Amino acid sequence: MNIKFLINLKETLIEKVLLGCGLLTVLTTVGIIYVLFSESIGFFKEVSLIRFLTDTQWTPLFTQKHYGILPLMGGTFLTTVIALGVAVPAGLISAVYLSEYASSKTRQIVKPILEVLAAVPTVVYGYFALIFVTPLLKNIIPGISSFNALSAGLVMGVMIIPLVSSLSEDAMRAVPFSLREGAYALGSRKIQVAWRIVLPAAFSGIMAAVVLAISRAIGETMIVAIAAGQQPSLTLNPLVPIETVTAYIVQISLGDTPHGTLEYKTIFVCGMTLFIFTFLLNMVCFMLKKRFSEIYE
Amino acid sequence: MNKKRIKIIDSIFPLIGLLITLLGLAVLAALLVDAFLDGHKRLNLSFFTSYPSRKPDQAGILSAWVGTVWIMCTTAMIAVPFGVAAGIYLEEYARKNKLTDFIEINIANLAGVPSVIYGILGLGIFVRMMHLERSVLSGGLILALLVLPIIILATREALRSVPSSIRAASYALGATKWQTIRFQVLPAAKSQIFTGIILAMSRAIGETAPLIVLGALTYIPFLPTHPVTLSEKFPFLHVSFQGFLDPFTVLPIQIFNWVSRPQKGFLADAAAGIIVLLVITFVMNGVAVYLRYKSQKKLS
Incomplete structure (x- = not known):
C-alpha cells in the first residue's frame, strides 16, 4: 500500500462521515413522522377520523369524553x-x-x-x-x-x-x-x-x-x-x-x-x-x- | 388620491415607520421594567443557592440553574460537532443532486417545525423506545436536534464567506481537500461559526415546551450527580457519568411552574427567575452581535 492510497482512503472516509452528519437531519424528520403517525394510528382505532374532525367538543380528561379537534x-x-x-x-x-x-x-x-x-x-x-x-x-x-x-x-x-x-x-x-x-x-x-x-x-x-x-x-x-x-x-x-x-x-x-x-x-x-x-x-x-x-x- | 394628500403622507411616513419600528422596543422596555419591579427584591444570594420550596420567600433556583448548565453542556456537545460537520459537507463537498436538494429542503422544514413537536419526538424515541427516561441526556438530545438546523445554516453561511482564493492557494500547494478545509477554510470561518453556535445556544436556553412534553419534572429538590468528585483513593478523583441519566429541571420550566401558581409570592420568584434568564440571553446575544461586527470589520 502506498501513501497516496492511504490519503485517498482518509479523504473518502471523512467525506462519508460528514455526509452521515448531514443525514442525521433526515433521520430527525423520519423520527418525527414515525412517532406521530404510529401513536396516532392507535388513537384512530378507538376514535373515528370523522368524529375527530367534526365533534365540536374536546374533553378527553372528563368523564363525558369527546375527541373533537x-x-x-x-x-x-x-x-x-x-x-x-x-x-x-x-x-x-x-x-x-x-x-x-x-x-x-x-x-x-x-x-x-x-x-x-x-x-x-x-x-x-x-x-x-x-x-x-x-x-x-x-x-x-x-x-x-x-x-x-x-x-x-x-x-x-x-x-x-x-x-x-x-x-x-x-x-x-x-x-x-x-x-x-x-x-x-x-x-x-x-x-x-x-x-x-x-x-x-x-x-x-x-x-x-x-x-x-x-x-x-x-x-x-x-x-x-x-x-x-x-x-x-x-x-x-x-x-x-x-x-x-x-x-x-x-x-x-x-x-x-x-x-x-x-x-x-x-x-x-x-x-x-x-x-x-x-x-x-x-x-x-x-x-x-x-x-x-x-x-x- | 390627490397630489396634496400624497405629499402629506409622503412627508409623515418616515415618522410613522420609525414609531412602528420602535413599538417593539417599547414593548421590550415595558417587559424589562415590569420584570425588574416585580422581581428585584428576590434577587439575593440565597435565591441562587436554594431549592424550590412551598414557601415563596424561601424558594430558589439552585436546581434550575444547575440543570440549565447540564442541559446546555449536553446540547452543545452533541449539536456542535454534528451541526458543523453537516454544514461542512453541504457547503464544501455536496454535489448538486437529488440527495443534496432533499437534505436542504429537509433542513429548511426542520427549522420551522414547532419546538413542542421535538418534545413529542423525544417522548416517543428517547423516553419510550431507548429508555433514557426523563434524563439530562434525553433533554440535551432533544434540544440538540432542535438547534441543529440553526448551527448547520450558520456554518454554511460562514464557509460561503471565505474567499475561494484561499482554497485555490491551498490546493496549489498540494493540500488535499480535507487539509484545505481543516487548516485554511475552518480557521478563517471560525469566529462566524462561533457566532452561530452562541445564537443557537441562546435559543436552546429559553426553550420550555419541548422539555415539558418530555416530562421534565418541575419540582426537583436535588442536583444531578456531580461528574467529578474527590475520593480518598488514588487517583483521588472519581469521574461519574450518572448525572446524564438523572432527572432535571431548567430555569424556564421553573419560571413556568411559578407563573402557574395562584399565590402572589411565587410571581415575584418567577420575575426574579426571568431577570436571570434574560440577563443570560442578552449577554449571549450581545457577544454574538459583537463577534459578528468584529468579523465583518476584518473581512472588509
Missing part, C-alpha cells in the same frame, strides 16, 4: 389571527421604513435591537401577557377574563414582528434599483415608489414572510399555555379563555398520563395535526422564497 383548532386560529393582525402591518411598515427610508446607520442600530425581541424566551412573553398586558386590557375592556386569547395573541404578534420585518426587508432590498429609478423618472414620490413599485415587486418574498409568521404563530406554545387559558371552546370571542392545540399538549404533559392510554395518545394526535399544518406552510414558504430569489437573477 375543532375547539382546539379554533383556539389556535383565533390567537394566530390576532397575532398576525399585529405582526403583518407593523412588520411591513417597519420593513418599508428600514429598506426605503432609514439611513444605513439607523439600520445598523435598529436591526440588532429588533433581533433581541425575537431572542426573548417565550416563557417570558407568557409572563408578560398574563401579568402586564391582561391587567392593562382590563382597564379598557372591563369584561375581559384573566385568561384570554386577545392578550396572548397581541404579545405573540409583537414577538413575530422581527420575523416579518427582516424577511420582508430582505425581499424589498433585492428589488433592483432600476425599477425605483424608473418610477422616480415618471414623477413618483418616495411613498408611491415604496408601496406601488417595491412592495409588489417583492410580493413573493413578503408572502413567504407572512406564511412563515403564520406557521410560527400556530406552533407557538408557552405564551398561549400561560396566558390564553385551558378551556377548549369553539368561539371567536377573544375575551374569554380558550385553549390552543399546543397549549393542550403542554397541559396534558404536565399531568401524569399513563403510557398507552387514549389520553396519552391525544398528545400525538395533536402533535400530528400541528405538524401537518406547519409542514404545509413551511413548504409553501420554501417555494415562495425560491421563486423570489430566482426572479431577479
Whole structure:
C-alpha cells in the first residue's frame, strides 16, 4: 500500500462521515413522522377520523369524553389571527421604513435591537401577557377574563414582528434599483415608489414572510399555555379563555398520563395535526422564497 | 388620491415607520421594567443557592440553574460537532443532486417545525423506545436536534464567506481537500461559526415546551450527580457519568411552574427567575452581535 492510497482512503472516509452528519437531519424528520403517525394510528382505532374532525367538543380528561379537534383548532386560529393582525402591518411598515427610508446607520442600530425581541424566551412573553398586558386590557375592556386569547395573541404578534420585518426587508432590498429609478423618472414620490413599485415587486418574498409568521404563530406554545387559558371552546370571542392545540399538549404533559392510554395518545394526535399544518406552510414558504430569489437573477 | 394628500403622507411616513419600528422596543422596555419591579427584591444570594420550596420567600433556583448548565453542556456537545460537520459537507463537498436538494429542503422544514413537536419526538424515541427516561441526556438530545438546523445554516453561511482564493492557494500547494478545509477554510470561518453556535445556544436556553412534553419534572429538590468528585483513593478523583441519566429541571420550566401558581409570592420568584434568564440571553446575544461586527470589520 502506498501513501497516496492511504490519503485517498482518509479523504473518502471523512467525506462519508460528514455526509452521515448531514443525514442525521433526515433521520430527525423520519423520527418525527414515525412517532406521530404510529401513536396516532392507535388513537384512530378507538376514535373515528370523522368524529375527530367534526365533534365540536374536546374533553378527553372528563368523564363525558369527546375527541373533537375543532375547539382546539379554533383556539389556535383565533390567537394566530390576532397575532398576525399585529405582526403583518407593523412588520411591513417597519420593513418599508428600514429598506426605503432609514439611513444605513439607523439600520445598523435598529436591526440588532429588533433581533433581541425575537431572542426573548417565550416563557417570558407568557409572563408578560398574563401579568402586564391582561391587567392593562382590563382597564379598557372591563369584561375581559384573566385568561384570554386577545392578550396572548397581541404579545405573540409583537414577538413575530422581527420575523416579518427582516424577511420582508430582505425581499424589498433585492428589488433592483432600476425599477425605483424608473418610477422616480415618471414623477413618483418616495411613498408611491415604496408601496406601488417595491412592495409588489417583492410580493413573493413578503408572502413567504407572512406564511412563515403564520406557521410560527400556530406552533407557538408557552405564551398561549400561560396566558390564553385551558378551556377548549369553539368561539371567536377573544375575551374569554380558550385553549390552543399546543397549549393542550403542554397541559396534558404536565399531568401524569399513563403510557398507552387514549389520553396519552391525544398528545400525538395533536402533535400530528400541528405538524401537518406547519409542514404545509413551511413548504409553501420554501417555494415562495425560491421563486423570489430566482426572479431577479 | 390627490397630489396634496400624497405629499402629506409622503412627508409623515418616515415618522410613522420609525414609531412602528420602535413599538417593539417599547414593548421590550415595558417587559424589562415590569420584570425588574416585580422581581428585584428576590434577587439575593440565597435565591441562587436554594431549592424550590412551598414557601415563596424561601424558594430558589439552585436546581434550575444547575440543570440549565447540564442541559446546555449536553446540547452543545452533541449539536456542535454534528451541526458543523453537516454544514461542512453541504457547503464544501455536496454535489448538486437529488440527495443534496432533499437534505436542504429537509433542513429548511426542520427549522420551522414547532419546538413542542421535538418534545413529542423525544417522548416517543428517547423516553419510550431507548429508555433514557426523563434524563439530562434525553433533554440535551432533544434540544440538540432542535438547534441543529440553526448551527448547520450558520456554518454554511460562514464557509460561503471565505474567499475561494484561499482554497485555490491551498490546493496549489498540494493540500488535499480535507487539509484545505481543516487548516485554511475552518480557521478563517471560525469566529462566524462561533457566532452561530452562541445564537443557537441562546435559543436552546429559553426553550420550555419541548422539555415539558418530555416530562421534565418541575419540582426537583436535588442536583444531578456531580461528574467529578474527590475520593480518598488514588487517583483521588472519581469521574461519574450518572448525572446524564438523572432527572432535571431548567430555569424556564421553573419560571413556568411559578407563573402557574395562584399565590402572589411565587410571581415575584418567577420575575426574579426571568431577570436571570434574560440577563443570560442578552449577554449571549450581545457577544454574538459583537463577534459578528468584529468579523465583518476584518473581512472588509
